[in-house]
Amino acid sequence: MALVEMRDVHKTFPATRGGAPVEAIRGVDLDVEAGEIVGVVGYSGAGKSTLVRLVNALETTTSGSVKVDGREITTLREKELQQVRLGIGMIFQQFNLFDSRTVWGNIAYPLQVAGMPKDQQAKRVSDLLHFVGLAEKAHSYPDQLSGGQKQRVGIARALATSPSLLLADESTSALDPETTEEVLALLRRVNRELGITIVVITHEMEVVRSLAHRVLVMEAGRVVEQGPVLEVLSNPQQPVTRRFVGTIIDDEPGPEVLAGLRARHPGRFVKLAFRGSQTRQSDVFAELLRREVRFELVYGGIEEVQGDTFGNLTLALEGDPGAVDDAVAALADLVPTRELAR
């Protein structure tokens, strides 16, 4: 049983003055398995925030089913929903800390709301402070902390009630790249060491590449593509997915670069796609060396995704036209190959 299960979920916001109703979510099916990290990407307005707000019932569905841990939450009363929410932590782009409370006070807050006895609260907060590496900041106020430290407090607070699910809404978008990596490393520990399932909303593919196991791509209220991160990054199908993947993976020369390459290389250009250990580059190059063709690697690279590799290499092939034809055919038998337009 999935930890989160959505079936044909719709969410329409009623019309505001002079406007039309907004169909923010239009028939989404979603399964999040216990223990996984799912990345949800999409441009602004695609419906990502609304989708996660339906999971912790901060928004109500217009129609469809949302189950958390097997429990249908769309029909629960507020009191029961509060119980469900205790099992779901959330972190935000702007951290949403209480400025008037210390780090300790921020982390203790959900425990006070839940009515935990004081001595247990102290033990829990202290454990969390150590887990996120902020023990020495317990008595600081948020405005005395860096962005990365604030987000670590946000994470500690979200973990206070020992949730099984953590929702992260653009949790690194306000941070610089180095601090982002620090927060992502902490989220990885939250998943691995505490076994907490994470749904991370982002418009940064780098976050998906470095953190998520699986990715969902949203556009105009729908999930238009999903799959394991390596699969989606190495073989994106939808135009919107290709645009996102293109922000981190430069897999093929654009028209200008290609024109420059053509000016220097008279031959034909073929792009070869390497996926994990499926094809050995040495076999491909050995095949070319056997033939009467000259080849040069002119574009591309190999990408690493969580221990797996894939890459796209563009070669310029020159020689007798018949020999080049044969070489292109032989390459196509070894590895997915695409000739770039002449």
Ligand SMILES: Nc1ncnc2c1ncn2[C@@H]1O[C@H](COP(=O)(O)OP(=O)(O)OP(=O)(O)O)[C@@H](O)[C@H]1O
């Ligand atoms: N409370 C609301 N009332 C009316 N419309 C809303 C409300 N919340 C969201 N919307 C609309 O629903 C659509 C989806 O918004 P949502 O915030 O879920 O998108 P998003 O993908 O998270 O974008 P962003 O990254 O900008 O937050 C947008 O058109 C937005 O204007």
